[in-house]
């Protein structure tokens with residue numbers, strides 16, 4: 001972080017966050033895929049694959065991928081399953097890229113919609129799985145989004161959140177912090193809107209702990225929550241189970 005090291009540079013909750021996040025992802029959309037793979041040296045592809053495997057999706061299911069961005073989780077799901085996927089994102093430029101990718105890949109059974117995780121354009125009890133990959137951290141009001149996730153999931157449905165975490169191993173934690181705070185913002189600014197890659201590490205710092213995320217899910221009405229760390233806990237999969245009938 002540049003400037004005063006004590007104060008955050010960005011807002012991590014509320015309406016101003018939502019406005020900033022939407023504008024930022026609209027602005028960085030054209031470079032988003034390239035920078036994701038480049039800055040993570042491709043490990044993001046492996047994390048999304050593991051995430052989809054962990055869900056245990058069955059043929060015929062309806063899946064809503066929230067904060068879908070350019071659609072990579074939707075495409076990963078459709079690679080291996082005969083299902084219907086609805087991708088939803090706040091930033092219209094991300095949705096436009098996702099739609100173009102679907103056309104190019106000739107992928108069927110997917111629709112992309114502009115929409116807000118806090119007011120989903122989906123019927124209640126309508127989806128078997130709700131996924132959100134590297135999107136939950138960017139949401140302005142976590143509790144409102146969790147309420148919506150629970151509403152649209154069918155009884156017995158499953159929520160999957162994939163998100164960056166702070167690794168537990170201390171030397172790896174220090175290395176990760178160094179890379180995220182010192183290297184990534186400099187590399188990112190060479191190719192994209194410079195504040196986007198200062199926002200990323202700060203948003204990870206401000207993201208609630210693994211246990212707090214589970215608490216939010218349980219207080220929000222999920223029956224059960226699980227934590228599954230990937231790659232020494234740099235990324236984490238959270239599962240939330242909605243009570244069956």
Ligand SMILES: C[S@@+](CC[C@H](N)C(=O)[O-])C[C@H]1O[C@@H](n2cnc3c(N)ncnc32)[C@H](O)[C@@H]1O
Pocket residue numbers: 021022025066067068069070071072073088089090091094115116117118132133134135138139140
């Ligand atoms: C880091 S990207 C993740 C994109 C994609 N899921 C992936 O794995 O690459 C975060 C996305 O969250 C979206 N987002 C943030 N707040 C949102 C909200 N309230 N509702 C829907 N999408 C939101 C942003 O527009 C952005 O496309």
